[in-house]
């Protein structure tokens with residue numbers, strides 16, 4: 148799924164969050180962990196999953212995606228804002 152997303156977004160690397168797991172395509176764990184803004188972005192999606200539940204998140208995400216596309220998807224707008232949020236990683240533990 149992450150590979151398909153990378154292709155359709157025409158980017159080299161993609162992280163995809165399902166529940167509390169981040170799946171990477173085209174990037175190593177080390178690359179991901181060294182990019183604080185990227186980590187904050189995906190941490191925000193994990194929090195969205197916690198807020199809406201797995202089905203609720205996916206339903207919302209797909210609805211937003213079909214209505215507004217990727218960049219104007221409200222869940223992506225929130226995640227992009229979180230890239231600057233110093234506190235978003237505070238209660239996240241990396242396993």
Ligand SMILES: [Zn+2]
Pocket residue numbers: 188192222223226
């Ligand atoms: Zn995102």
